[in-house]
Amino acid sequence: RTPPIDFAVVGQQKCGTSTLWANLVVNPAILAYGDKKETFAFNGDRVIVPPRCTIPLETYIKPAEQQRAAAKRPVLIGDFTATHFACSCCPGIFKLLNPKLKVIVMLRDPIYRAHSRFVEQVQMKKLGNRGYRQPNGTEVGFNASRGFAAYVHWALPQLEGCVQRNEAGEDSPLGRYLRMQCYMFDHIFGFSMYDVFLENYFRHFPDNQVLVAYMEDMAEDPLGVIRKIEKHLGLPPFAYDKSVGSAVFNAHGGYGWRNASASTDHAGLEWVSTGPADEDKGALAEAIERLRAFFMPSMKRLFAWADEGRIAQVPAAWRSVYGRSALDLLLGGSDPDAEQEDVTQPERRGQASSPG
Template sequence: MRVSAQSLFNTSGQQLPLERIYAPIDYAVVGQQKSGTSTLWNLLTWNSAVRWAGFQKEQFYFAAEIPKTVLCDQDIQTYLGMASIQRLRENRTDALIGDWSATYFSCICCAASLRTLNPKMKIIVVLRDPADRTLSRFLEQKRHHRGPFGAVTANHTFASWVAFELAELRGCLERAAVLKAPPGVGTGAGGPEFPGWGAGWSLHQWMEAQCYSRSNIVGWSVYAPFLENWLAQFGPQKVMVVYTAELATDPASVLQRLEAFLEVPPAKYNPDNIKLVFNSRDCYNWRCAKKKGEISSSEAASNGTNAGIDPRAAAFKAAMQALVEFYKPGVQRLVQWADAGKITKVPAEWRSIYGV
């Protein structure tokens, strides 16, 4: 059903011009899933100038977690109406309306859709240590059997799931490699600095990105192709990368940077509140807050499951090392972009862990 702001609200007496009321969203926090977007949402939206479309954190309007949910040609009028409703409620000229669907980062067509909506949109990406994100997502699905991947992971340990999904990914990547142009063909100078879907990707690059996009637990931690796609559509000046580690250790600095990036007035944050963590492994809910010291380890949180999460076990260590090796080339690309000033500096821990 189509929803329009005009059908739900009487716009008489509103101070906003109609072109602002019906404007597209101003910014989007596109992911990555299980990287701290819930914490960032709860912290950053304490700034009254930072609002969001819809009635909850994530709308999943253009994409959720599985391929069949990708709907980049969704009804635009309804989506614009969601933003309009929030603007009418706020009735202020300095409020920005955004989309916080953390599933968009790995959605290949979402970047192009959002750019079509608003080429001036600001994009925020939160990235977590790749192997840690994979472990966190796996554990979440093991503890919630009704989750989108609860059934398929039910009989797997972490080690067996990593082996299974890496094999699937490598098979997909081998098939994609067949489409790669021979050396010297189509690789001359003059192409875009950051190619993307519909913006310079070859058929090989598109299929390779699909391999990762269709692998929610392991593949979604290969950040480089997805980030390249967003940079292709919006450019480095409109894409801000923040890291889970810095959000955990220095949230005030992250919030200040994001306020400057979004060009909103700085807010006064409660120093105790910004130390909270939301939607953690001990409380899977967008609004559920925990102090850092209250969050159990992955090993403790896996009690009662057959997840096989034991940092001392050889199988677990081997699985983590396999992930580190698999993610290393992608992390190397992020480091290169960071060193070139295109994205925020990659955490030093990543350079050490992944040897880049």
């Protein structure tokens, strides 16, 4: 039996997956499952615990088989649901569906990703509410008008508390699973804990079936990223239109998977204000420093995997932001190779512009 899907772009949510989808589906050798971006087949948009891995798989397999037959040409079918990354049971289901599945993970600076999701959820008036038929996530009860910095202080203690409570399991499979669930309850910060979710995929798939790409690289060299993906999928290079990379999809100010903004007038790495509370630069700087410390251990694991060749080399800016703690700097002195960025000034990070 031919597996229903050949590849899956599993996320991460808010890391440029819509742009990737819009660019890739131009290639006649590629079909998006169901001809749409998100299937949400095994995980929803927000806090879904447990995710939907118990759906009758037949309902997923049959439409894919029909789509393949209807194509009347050899195609690779891919599921582009960006929330399948932060999903405890998804890799297991995918492995069942296709043990040779090619997995693609797109990542982005974790603070920018979190901020992008925060802005989107505030603008869509969803932040702070409980999703339909979903359990209480970390955000529930938070008054979104209090701004990003306040959300950091609201959410991080909850995440840290959850992880601490479950640290007794240490490295046991149960301990790891419980800690992953902590992060699944917060689609703002928890979903940026990339190492935990990547490790979950590595537990089910060999390294060479998992390609990790970066939004920062896509912003700089879109065709370069597409070529890497084609290679990963075993496809020859396709002659894309010159317009590839000239648009950014699903960006703030123009949400929608099919909604394109010109990349010349829109930088994806942009710090956006959601209201008066976000104008307090001191509070923002303190919150960002807290986030940097929060993500640092996770990011250092990614750096180690990149150095071991398990994943592609991370964007250089990540190392200067997350590579060294204040203590490292104090004890180790300055690193002449690492350009130190002042992460307390969000407008100086990447191509960010000043809040407000």
